[in-house]
Amino acid sequence: MRKKVLVVGGAGYIGSHMVRMLVEAKRSVVVYDNLSTGKRQMVDSHATFVKGDTRDAFALRKLFRLHKFDSVICFAASLIVPESVAKPLEYYENNVAAVVNLLKAMREAGVDYFVFSSTAATYGEPKRMPVREDDPKEPTSPYGMSKLMTERVLRDLNIAEPDFRYAALRYFNVCGAHPSGTLGAMKKKETLLIPNVLRAVRQGPAHPLIIFGDDYKTPDGTCQRDYVHVVDICSAHLLALRYLERGGKSDVFNLGCGKGYSVKEVVDAAEKALSLHVPVKYSPRRAGDPSRVVASSAKAARILKWKPTFDLRSMIETAWRWEQKKAGNKTA
Numbered sequence: 001m002r003k004k005v006l007v008v009g010g011a012g013y014i015g016s017h018m019v020r021m022l023v024e025a026k027r028s029v030v031v032y033d034n035l036s037t038g039k040r041q042m043v044d045s046h047a048t049f050v051k052g053d054t055r056d057a058f059a060l061r062k063l064f065r066l067h068k069f070d071s072v073i074c075f076a077a078s079l080i081v082p083e084s085v086a087k088p089l090e091y092y093e094n095n096v097a098a099v100v101n102l103l104k105a106m107r108e109a110g111v112d113y114f115v116f117s118s119t120a121a122t123y124g125e126p127k128r129m130p131v132r133e134d135d136p137k138e139p140t141s142p143y144g145m146s147k148l149m150t151e152r153v154l155r156d157l158n159i160a161e162p163d164f165r166y167a168a169l170r171y172f173n174v175c176g177a178h179p180s181g182t183l184g185a186m187k188k189k190e191t192l193l194i195p196n197v198l199r200a201v202r203q204g205p206a207h208p209l210i211i212f213g214d215d216y217k218t219p220d221g222t223c224q225r226d227y228v229h230v231v232d233i234c235s236a237h238l239l240a241l242r243y244l245e246r247g248g249k250s251d252v253f254n255l256g257c258g259k260g261y262s263v264k265e266v267v268d269a270a271e272k273a274l275s276l277h278v279p280v281k282y283s284p285r286r287a288g289d290p291s292r293v294v295a296s297s298a299k300a301a302r303i304l305k306w307k308p309t310f311d312l313r314s315m316i317e318t319a320w321r322w323e324q325k326k327a328g329n330k331t332a
Contacts, residue, residue, distance in 0.1 A: 004028040005241070006069045006111075008054060008102060009076030010047070011038025013185045014117070017178060018073060018234045020044045025238060030067055033076070039186050054098035057105070064109035071113035071241055072106055074099065077147075080191050081121065084143035085287040095146035096153070103157060107164065113244045114154070114166040115237050120226070120256070120293050122148040122170060129260070130226075130296035133170070133252050140290055151252065158250045165250045167240035172226035172256035172295045174233050176315040177322035184322030193225070193263060194316060197270045197278055198323045205279045211263050213285035216292070222263035224292040226256035229310035229318070239304040248303070256295025257308050266312070273316045 005022055009015045010031030015038065022029045029047040032054075043049050052059045054076055077095045078084065084091040099116075106114065121144030122137045139145040154166045175194040177184030185195045200209035214221040236255050261269070267278045300306040310318070 002026055002028040003070040003245075004030065004067060006030050006032060006063075006067070006072045007047075008032050008072065008074045009038065009117075011035060011040060011043050011049070012075055013187075014174060014230055014233060015075040016042035016044070016183050017230050018075070018237055019047050020178070020183065021231075021234045021238055023047060030063075030069070032063060037187060042183060042186060054102050055093065057101045060101055060105040061108065064105045064111070069106075069109065069111050071115070071244070072102065072111060073115040073117075073237055073241065074102060075117045077117065079119070079143060081141045081143050081289060082286045084141050084146070088142035091142045091146045092149070095143070096149050099150050100153060103153070107157075107161065112163050112165060113241065114164070115240050115244070116150065116154060116166055116168045118151055118168045118170045118252070119144060119147045120170050120172045120254070120295065122151065123290075123293065125290045126293060129292065130256075130258055130294045131254070132296045133254055133299055141287070154250070165244050165248070167244060167248075167250070168252045169233075169236055169240060170252065170254050170295075171233055172228055172254070172293060174230050175227050175319060176229040176231065176310060177318045178231065179318055181318075181321040181325050184319065184326065186326075193266055194227070194270070194319050195323065197267060198316075198320050200278050200280070201270065201274065201276050201320075202323060202327060208279035208281040209267065211280055211282050212289065214282050215285075218262055218292055220262050220264045223289060224260035224262045224294065226258065226260055226294045227266070227312060227315060228256050228308055229315050232306075232308040232310055236300060236304060236306045239306050243304055251303070253300040253304060253306075254295040254297050255300060255306070256297050258295060258297060260292060260294040261312060266316075269312050270316050273313050274320060
């Protein structure tokens with residue numbers, strides 16, 4: 001019998017890619033999503049879809065009674081840094097309390113394996129680069145703190161119940177789209193850099209890319225981030241799940257490419273890859289944004305045998321293919 005995986009938030013950008021990968025890996029998949037940001041049409045047709053909210057403890061218990069899950073992968077979260085500064089209670093409810101509901105339902109049903117979508121925002125302003133998993137965690141936003149708090153919940157649960165095991169994956173900046181051009185970022189108001197770069201290309205000077213801050217302590221004054229392709233992120237989740245199933249101990253892993261690119265460098269790379277101009281406009285810094293975050297993924301490489309396979313150019317090209325498809329254009 002195929003192992004059954006519950007993917008919470010599986011109708012979203014990363015979650016929908018994960019569902020397809022799990023289906024291709026011959027897993028039985030159930031998606032649980034409230035569709036607040038996800039899209040039903042993004043869910044692979046071979047997966048079972050259940051509309052629901054992790055804040056609803058009763059609905060979660062019902063879900064676990066209907067399905068015998070072997071594992072859970074959780075992507076559901078609120079994740080906009082400036083919004084978290086303005087709405088901290090909402091973020092702690094969605095990103096901490098709701099996950100506690102999910103964990104309670106898992107433990108009542110005897111489900112032992114949990115792969116958690118965490119974030120590099122747990123580090124805040126890193127003291128050294130590249131940042132490693134055991135470096136200080138000093139989040140600069142409620143979003144980052146909410147993820148760190150959930151990691152602590154997972155650690156404490158594992159101590160109390162050793163049969164429960166988890167992998168928390170701290171991503172850096174996720175980007176790109178499925179190479180087939182059939183999946184990608186779907187938000188109407190996108191917060192990720194590369195989709196906004198490409199929309200500025202497509203929409204022209206009337207809708208420029210907004211660059212938030214050009215006075216950071218980086219060579220060109222714009223924020224530096226470590227970008228990693230969404231398919232590489234999902235492959236790490238599958239490797240982490242297999243690691244837990246083989247008896248691996250609970251742990252935390254960074255997922256990044258180990259190289260930082262500034263916003264200006266991403267704009268330049270897009271212009272070169274597409275031979276098109278990116279109109280830009282500068283605005284003040286956003287609250288809670290650190291200046292530079294680059295990952296060391298040596299631990300994921302050593303333990304999970306994970307290695308990113310997409311470079312920045314291919315991240316941009318796959319995202320552009322998706323943007324064109326979504327816009328209904330075959331040309332810029």
